[in-house]
Amino acid sequence: MGFRQLKPGEITELENNLCMSDNWANVSVNENFNPSKIKNTRFSGMITIGNLSKDIEILEGIVKPSGISNSYIQNCSIGNNVYINEVKNLANYNIKNDVIIENVGLLAVTGETSFGNGVEIEILNEGGGRELPIYDKLSSQIAYMLVNYRHDSIFIGELKKLIKEYTDNKKSNIGTIGQKTKILNCIVLKNLNIGEYAELDSVARLENGTIVSSEEAPSSFGINVDAENFIALEGCKVNGGVVIDNCFIGQAVKIGKQYSAENSALFANSEFFHGEACSIFAGPYTVTHHKSSLLIAGMFSFYNAGSGTNQSNHMYKLGPLHQGILERGSKTGSFSYMLWPCRTGAFTAVLGKHYNHFDTTSFPFSYIDEVGGKSVLTPAMNLLTVGTTRDSGKWPNRDKRKAKIKRDLINFELYSPYTIGKMLEGSNILTELYEGASKKLEYVKHRGVYIKRLMLKMCKKYYKLGLDVYIGQELSKKIKSLETSSFSDFKKQLFAETVSTSEKWCDVSGMITPVNEINKIIEMVKSGELSCINCFEDKLRDLFNSYEEYAWKWTAGLILQTLEKTSQNIEKDDLIKLLENWDKSNSKLNNMILKDAEKEFDENSRMGFGIDGTPQEKEEDFKNVRGEYSNDKFVLGLEKEKEKVSIKVKELVKIIMMSL
Amino acid sequence: MCSSDVQSRVMKVMANVLKIDEAEISPDANFIFDLGADSAQSLELIAGFEEEFDIEMDEDKALEIQTVADAVVFITEYVK
Numbered sequence A: 001m002g003f004r005q006l007k008p009g010e011i012t013e014l015e016n017n018l019c020m021s022d023n024w025a026n027v028s029v030n031e032n033f034n035p036s037k038i039k040n041t042r043f044s045g046m047i048t049i050g051n052l053s054k055d056i057e058i059l060e061g062i063v064k065p066s067g068i069s070n071s072y073i074q075n076c077s078i079g080n081n082v083y084i085n086e087v088k089n090l091a092n093y094n095i096k097n098d099v100i101i102e103n104v105g106l107l108a109v110t111g112e113t114s115f116g117n118g119v120e121i122e123i124l125n126e127g128g129g130r131e132l133p134i135y136d137k138l139s140s141q142i143a144y145m146l147v148n149y150r151h152d153s154i155f156i157g158e159l160k161k162l163i164k165e166y167t168d169n170k171k172s173n174i175g176t177i178g179q180k181t182k183i184l185n186c187i188v189l190k191n192l193n194i195g196e197y198a199e200l201d202s203v204a205r206l207e208n209g210t211i212v213s214s215e216e217a218p219s220s221f222g223i224n225v226d227a228e229n230f231i232a233l234e235g236c237k238v239n240g241g242v243v244i245d246n247c248f249i250g251q252a253v254k255i256g257k258q259y260s261a262e263n264s265a266l267f268a269n270s271e272f273f274h275g276e277a278c279s280i281f282a283g284p285y286t287v288t289h290h291k292s293s294l295l296i297a298g299m300f301s302f303y304n305a306g307s308g309t310n311q312s313n314h315m316y317k318l319g320p321l322h323q324g325i326l327e328r329g330s331k332t333g334s335f336s337y338m339l340w341p342c343r344t345g346a347f348t349a350v351l352g353k354h355y356n357h358f359d360t361t362s363f364p365f366s367y368i369d370e371v372g373g374k375s376v377l378t379p380a381m382n383l384l385t386v387g388t389t390r391d392s393g394k395w396p397n398r399d400k401r402k403a404k405i406k407r408d409l410i411n412f413e414l415y416s417p418y419t420i421g422k423m424l425e426g427s428n429i430l431t432e433l434y435e436g437a438s439k440k441l442e443y444v445k446h447r448g449v450y451i452k453r454l455m456l457k458m459c460k461k462y463y464k465l466g467l468d469v470y471i472g473q474e475l476s477k478k479i480k481s482l483e484t485s486s487f488s489d490f491k492k493q494l495f496a497e498t499v500s501t502s503e504k505w506c507d508v509s510g511m512i513t514p515v516n517e518i519n520k521i522i523e524m525v526k527s528g529e530l531s532c533i534n535c536f537e538d539k540l541r542d543l544f545n546s547y548e549e550y551a552w553k554w555t556a557g558l559i560l561q562t563l564e565k566t567s568q569n570i571e572k573d574d575l576i577k578l579l580e581n582w583d584k585s586n587s588k589l590n591n592m593i594l595k596d597a598e599k600e601f602d603e604n605s606r607m608g609f610g611i612d613g614t615p616q617e618k619e620e621d622f623k624n625v626r627g628e629y630s631n632d633k634f635v636l637g638l639e640k641e642k643e644k645v646s647i648k649v650k651e652l653v654k655i656i657m658m659s660l
Numbered sequence B: 001m002c003s004s005d006v007q008s009r010v011m012k013v014m015a016n017v018l019k020i021d022e023a024e025i026s027p028d029a030n031f032i033f034d035l036g037a038d039s040a041q042s043l044e045l046i047a048g049f050e051e052e053f054d055i056e057m058d059e060d061k062a063l064e065i066q067t068v069a070d071a072v073v074f075i076t077e078y079v080k
Helices: A008-016 A140-148 A153-168 A386-397 A417-436 A453-481 A487-494 A515-527 A533-545 A547-563 A572-599 A615-626 A633-658 B003-018 B039-053 B068-079
Strands: A003-005 A027-030 A038-049 A055-059 A062-065 A067-078 A083-095 A100-108 A175-177 A182-194 A199-201 A205-211 A226-232 A243-249 A254-256 A260-266 A271-273 A276-278 A286-288 A294-296 A298-300 A303-305 A310-312 A324-326 A337-339 A342-344 A367-371 A374-378 A443-446 A449-452 A505-508 A511-514
Touching (some): A055 A100, A153 A515, A294 A298, A505 A515, A511 A515, A511 A533, A515 A533, A547 A572
Parallel strands (some): A100 A182, A243 A260, A260 A276, A276 A294, A324 A342
Antiparallel strands (some): A003 A027
16 A cells, blocks of 8 residues: 655645544645545554545445544554544554444543463463463463373473564564444443454453454454453354453453453353353363353353352362362352362263362263262263263354354263273273172272272273274274275275284364374374474374374274274174164164153153143143154254165175175 | 062062161052162162072063052063
């Protein structure tokens, strides 16, 4: 854009329009500058003004001519077709094309700032020691490693250096407001970088932050939001009296209805309403919607907090030093309480109040209930419930991220080498506990929880069903991808590379991956091979993209272990048996889930229906509001899935039988 | 084993798992609606029956059992 000095006639016209400047020589304008577009405005410092010729839509149906009026502007570069009106203090900004700023108290950069980049938040452990520097490209994976891998101080040091290099480059005395951004009716906006297509409307105060936004994923901050020291990524919506202090807000995160959060990182697709977050690591899909829910000093993902959910991290001894982990897919029931430290396994439902410290990571898909003051674990129980299956289907469909680069790397699989590996671990523990328990015992105790002795054997059977389904699903995918008509080639390709099931996997806040591979990347950071934060991100993305490959190697190992065979002596019948087990176990599991779904339509579920009517009206009321079991979409879906698996198994068996 | 033996042992398991007096259990009593069994207790009942009768019940079919009478019929078949 070429700029020129103002002509004497233009200065006269500007002054006639009640405009002023410390020095008109410092004001440069576009070649087509029209002084009639600027009224009652005072300029100070270096100013450039673009071509203000087009009309601009302020709100839907309200179109005004671009221009500058009734404002104070200092050291700003103003793009084409910008509309600025009633801005009491606008200083030190590079304002891109088509930006609207109206009725704003302060929009200024006051000295050098990194716009929230590099702010360290005291996450997970309120007592400190796990500080996370936030920045405008942070992913849940990098945050997870930085927060949790404190055993490796060299890695943490190197990673922090990479982040610092990046955040130091963000330092400036001048902020940016991206093209087509609208800022309306805000009070104080200080030291902010605001991306394109963002909307800030009726915000109370934003200080020291970056709002990343794009055309496909615009971010918005709304009425009475008060935020300080923050980074917000594309597609986030923050509204309704929210109070934010030292927080990272990930892509497509929603925060509203007077939520308050401090020292917390809230990753992709999470939702926070009404309650409070303090020092939490909210991995992807952390959801809390209700009042009186406090999430404190915990790590969550794919999580749903019931109303009144609460935890304690402070036992009035050395301070708020305790922390907790609810692995992916966990839920806490209404008014559930946990006394940190605790760790629950993946896809676990926690009900009641728990004053015991427990670790159930080896028992995914479980229930932890409070029975007479005891924390009672029912392993595998959640495999049989309708909620888990429903949740696993809904998450991929609820991925609201529209940004070109999806920062958080997310695997949605319900069954993966991570959860299946834990099931194997849990099954072994159940066997040991069963063999060591006297029949006189009602409960056995394990890592802070009580397990009903009677359930030890039974729950292992349920894990076996999950294991059969996983093997079948993965084997089916793999067989379909092979192109050969010879069984020996078939075997070669299936078992070309296997790893032992003792190889551990981890859930790096959404990304499911082998521990060994993560360790290799850590070593590359430590050795300097990965010398920038972008290289580190790319490496993690490569690993994420290799999930299927690694998962199959592990599954192939699991198949050989299950069959107690080697890749050489495996027979057609072995594979057929695995597929038939899949069909059988899938059908059993689905039948049990359907049985659970049936409860949602039983007599107890009808209580309160047909409020003033006859039993028949009660039936009709229930039917019209809740529908019927036999027509329920979820129920029909599960029935169909059973059939599909049976058909698929028949096809696959045929393929194996036909191979030479 | 005759069905009355099965019934008395079924009731013993139920009383033990649900922490109720055997006298409170009628043959038609529904585990959930009448005796207040929750989901976990329903599974525990099956585990209890398996241990008591030394049988392995089909996981999903076993959940069809809703009453004492159902349990007796179901288990009698297995014991045979």
